[in-house]
Amino acid sequence: MLRVGAEVLRDVALAARREWVLADGLGGWAASTVLGLHTRGAHGLLAVASPSARAPMLLLARVEEALSFDGARHELGANDYGGVLHPRGHEIADSFLLDPLPTLTWEVADRRLSRTVARIHGEPAVVLAYQYEGPDAAALEVRPLLAYRELDARQRENGAVRTAPVRTGQDVVLQPYEGCPALALRLAGAAWEGDGIWYRGFRYVRDAERGLPAREDLFSPGLFRLTLRPGTTVAFVAWVGAIPPATDPLARMANERRRIRALGDAADGLVPDLRRAADAFIVRAPGGGRAIVSGYPSAVLSVREALITLPGLCLATGRHEEARAILLALTARVEGDLVATRSADELSGVDGVDTGLWWVVAVERFREATGDAEFIRSRLQGPLLAILEGYRAGTRRGAGVSPEGLLAHEESATPLGSLGASAEGQPPRRAFAVEVQALWYNALLIGADLARAAGQSARAGEWAALAARARDSFLRAFWSDRHGYLADVVDGTGADFSLRPHQLHALGLPHSLLPRDKAQRVLEVARRALLTPVGLRSLAAFDTRYVGAVAGDGAPTPPLDRGAAWPFLAALYFDALIRVHGEAAKADAWRWVDGFAPRLADGTLATIPEAFEGEPPHRPLGGLASARAVAELLRLVTRLGRRPAGRTTRPERI
Numbered sequence: 204m205l206r207v208g209a210e211v212l213r214d215v216a217l218a219a220r221r222e223w224v225l226a227d228g229l230g231g232w233a234a235s236t237v238l239g240l241h242t243r244g245a246h247g248l249l250a251v252a253s254p255s256a257r258a259p260m261l262l263l264a265r266v267e268e269a270l271s272f273d274g275a276r277h278e279l280g281a282n283d284y285g286g287v288l289h290p291r292g293h294e295i296a297d298s299f300l301l302d303p304l305p306t307l308t309w310e311v312a313d314r315r316l317s318r319t320v321a322r323i324h325g326e327p328a329v330v331l332a333y334q335y336e337g338p339d340a341a342a343l344e345v346r347p348l349l350a351y352r353e354l355d356a357r358q359r360e361n362g363a364v365r366t367a368p369v370r371t372g373q374d375v376v377l378q379p380y381e382g383c384p385a386l387a388l389r390l391a392g393a394a395w396e397g398d399g400i401w402y403r404g405f406r407y408v409r410d411a412e413r414g415l416p417a418r419e420d421l422f423s424p425g426l427f428r429l430t431l432r433p434g435t436t437v438a439f440v441a442w443v444g445a446i447p448p449a450t451d452p453l454a455r456m457a458n459e460r461r462r463i464r465a466l467g468d469a470a471d472g473l474v475p476d477l478r479r480a481a482d483a484f485i486v487r488a489p490g491g492g493r494a495i496v497s498g499y500p501s502a503v504l505s506v507r508e509a510l511i512t513l514p515g516l517c518l519a520t521g522r523h524e525e526a527r528a529i530l531l532a533l534t535a536r537v538e539g540d541l542v543a544t545r546s547a548d549e550l551s552g553v554d555g556v557d558t559g560l561w562w563v564v565a566v567e568r569f570r571e572a573t574g575d576a577e578f579i580r581s582r583l584q585g586p587l588l589a590i591l592e593g594y595r596a597g598t599r600r601g602a603g604v605s606p607e608g609l610l611a612h613e614e615s616a617t618p619l620g621s622l623g624a625s626a627e628g629q630p631p632r633r634a635f636a637v638e639v640q641a642l643w644y645n646a647l648l649i650g651a652d653l654a655r656a657a658g659q660s661a662r663a664g665e666w667a668a669l670a671a672r673a674r675d676s677f678l679r680a681f682w683s684d685r686h687g688y689l690a691d692v693v694d695g696t697g698a699d700f701s702l703r704p705h706q707l708h709a710l711g712l713p714h715s716l717l718p719r720d721k722a723q724r725v726l727e728v729a730r731r732a733l734l735t736p737v738g739l740r741s742l743a744a745f746d747t748r749y750v751g752a753v754a755g756d757g758a759p760t761p762p763l764d765r766g767a768a769w770p771f772l773a774a775l776y777f778d779a780l781i782r783v784h785g786e787a788a789k790a791d792a793w794r795w796v797d798g799f800a801p802r803l804a805d806g807t808l809a810t811i812p813e814a815f816e817g818e819p820p821h822r823p824l825g826g827l828a829s830a831r832a833v834a835e836l837l838r839l840v841t842r843l844g845r846r847p848a849g850r851t852t853r854p855e856r857i
Contacts, residue, residue, distance in 0.1 A: 205301040205808050207237045212296035215240065215281070215288065219408070222807045223305045224827050226483035227251075227322040230502045231259060233329055234827055237299040237808070239292070239307060240281040241265060242409040244357060244419060245500035245827065247350060248320065249329045249441050251384075252489075252502060259502050262386055263329065263441045264350040264421050267402075270309070270316055272341040279309050279316070285406045285418075301808050303463040303479060304456070313338060316431075321456040325487065327443035330452045335431040345390060345439050346426035348402055350419070351379050354500055357419040364422050366399030374446055377424055389440040389452075390427040397425035412753065413760045472846055473800050477837045480810040481516045484830040485525060493528050498813060499828040506533055508830060510561040515774075515834025518572040519841040526569060527578065533562065534586045556602040556612040559590040560642035567649045567713055576656070584653055591650045591666065594643070608672035609635050609680070610643040634694030640677050641708035641716055644670055648714045677709075677716055687724040689717075702743035704733055704772045710779035722783045729776060736798045737815040738770035738832075744817065751818035760824060766817040767824050770799070774835035778842070789843050796840060811836065 211217045218238040225233045230252030236242060241264070249263035267290075268279040278290035297310040308317040314337035321330045333343060352358050363380060370376040375388045375395050403420045411417035429437060438452035466482050467475025488494035488504070495509035495516060496502045509529060517526035566583050570576065594610060597603035601613030611634060647670035654663035681689045681698070689706040690698035709716040710725060717725065732743040741764045742749050750761035761767075777792040806812050806823035811832035813825030 205804050207299035209297050212238055212299060213293050215293055222827060223301060224499050224807060225322040228324045228486055230486045230496055232499050233320055233322050238281050238296060242407055244407050244410050245354060251327045251443055258353040260353055261350045264348050267346040269344040270341050277311050283406045284404045304460055314341060321459045323455050324459055324462060329441050330456045331439040332436055332453060332456055334436045337433050341431050343429050343431050344426050346423050347388060348421040348423050349379055350421060351383055357416045360401045360403060360420045368424055371395055379422060384443050387442045387446045389446055390429060393427035393429035395425055395427055399424055473840060476803055476809055477833060478520050480833045481520055481837055484516055492532050493525050498826045498830050507558045507561055510565040512830045512834035513565050514568040515838035518568060519837045523573050534583060557639050557642050560646045563587055563646040563649050587650060607676035608669055609676050610639055611635060636692050637681055637689050638705040638708040641712055644673050644716055645712045645714045674716055688728045702732055704739040707775045707779055711775035719783060726780055726783060735768045737821045738768040739772040739776055740766050740768050740817045742766045752816045763814050763825055767814040768817045769814050770811055771831035771835040774839035777839055792843055793846060
């Protein structure tokens with residue numbers, strides 16, 4: 204349970220930095236700040252995964268509420284209209300509670316109105332429950348504001364919108380644009396008043412900081428009006444398509460609260476919060492089965508991201524059957540040397556030359572967690588061998604084994620590094636990237652072990668010998684005694700010794716490429732120059748290109764590859780530290796976890812954002828919620844095992 208008091212809610216600058224996100228298990232979400240002030244175009248109440256669009260669609264952006272009594276009307280919202288805050292609902296906001304659904308409460312003249320939001324798991328729907336307490340009756344207005352756009356688009360006032368509902372009655376059915384899904388609205392016992400008006404000039408300050416479109420107009424087809432008696436609770440429902448018969452929205456909300464709470468049962472410390480956060484990224488795939496989205500709000504179905512996050516999201520949480528199903532689904536898309544990328548209707552590209560290598564590592568993580576050798580032998584071993592043979596023979600994307608045994612790759616428009624697709628400003632990393640070599644070495648040894656277990660001793664010997672050759676060549680090409688760490692990239696012009704965290708893959712994956720003395724030196728450099736309380740910097744602080752913090756509120760956000768701290772990389776760092784220094788290093792890992800835990804009560808509440816500033820105060824950057832960050836912290840905490848007695852890492856109050 205996380206609580207935000209009036210002292211934060213009434214300070215707009217503080218409240219605007221605390222966000223929440225709910226997922227629907229389909230790739231859709233609801234998200235906002237604790238005050239309901241939208242600071243991103245991705246904030247909204249009903250965003251849905253769209254099979255006909257390449258990105259999620261935000262349908263219901265927000266609702267504007269007002270409470271009237273004794274001849275006075277009190278508007279409850281808070282919107283940024285280009286520096287003008289209107290209405291001023293923050294002045295009567297009393298509390299915010301995440302338990303685990305977000306509830307915002309306003310108090311005015313001895314009257315209290317609470318609004319709880321729930322996305323219904325497995326349904327394209329949102330429920331808003333309003334609970335009223337006061338000495339007498341009050342009138343509630345609920346006005347929906349529609350966006351009806353893809354995630355990165357922005358709506359402007361236009362003449363194409365259908366101003367009138369398609370149908371009214373028990374439900375108000377809207378379809379503001381031809382070809383877009385219909386939206387059914389319901390507020391039982393309320394009267395609908397149609398007017399069809401535009402709200403112009405919303406400004407999203409976080410988008411402005413990131414250089415994204417930050418202005419929008421929203422359309423409202425009308426409003427619901429309802430009289431509230433003291434002690435009553437009513438529910439507003441928005442549902443894509445028709446609302447199913449006999450739907451009890453308050454019961455559905457109660458079921459969703461119980462479902463989320465149960466995800467953290469039988470666990471202690473930080474694990475319950477992380478398990479609940481992890482559940483948001485495991486979704487129903489468009490064609491059925493299970494899939495993993497990379498984060499919110501982007502909700503990308505990337506195979507590469509699924510392979511990296513599967514050990515934490517599924518294996519560390521005991522969701523082994525879902526791990527099997529996801530691995531099988533990804534295996535079906537193996538194409539000899541690579542795994543296809545994105546969703547089923549986006550098979551034209553690939554995530555990068557390392558995707559197939561991540562698949563091999565994911566198989567090894569699955570074996571370690573489940574011990575299910577028969578499943579691997581019967582269902583995964585064949586594709587695994589095909590992947591390794593495909594790399595050795597040369598892939599369609601220009602990857603192939605060099606005479607030295609390293610995996611060479613041509614320039615790619617997609618960054619290959621551990622920072623992934625989010626670091627799109629990062630220059631392409633060509634020829635020999637350090638983490639690709641670490642993945643290649645691990646894939647060869649994992650394949651050799653599986654071949655040996657299958658009685659294929661000759662093939663096992665070939666791959667083990669190739670791995671040994673790759674290791675020797677790697678050390679000659681990448682290691683620098685002068686720097687005390689590894690090159691980030693080696694190509695025909697030389698070696699790039701920019702200090703970045705990619706090289707930790709050479710120490711933290713199941714098979715290390717470095718002898719202990721060299722590994723110790725890399726870890727010491729990483730501790731001094733990359734490690735922060737919120738993750739590892741993407742670039743060392745001593746680099747002249749380093750930008751560790753946003754210049755100030757409203758200032759542009761620097762590219763995330765220029766020094767932002769990435770929380771997911773901390774797990775890799777501590778994997779390597781424990782390998783080199785043994786069980787004693789777990790105490791260092793626990794200290795870091797304890798220091799990081801309060802971040803779940805700041806930024807995006809009860810989950811982990813994509814990145815943070817590299818310098819104090821380490822404000823959140825990038826996406827609202829990152830599958831990698833949650834998965835890797837879960838994997839780390841699970842690896843650490845039972846925590847020292849007397850410690851707690853669960854934030855209870857803000």
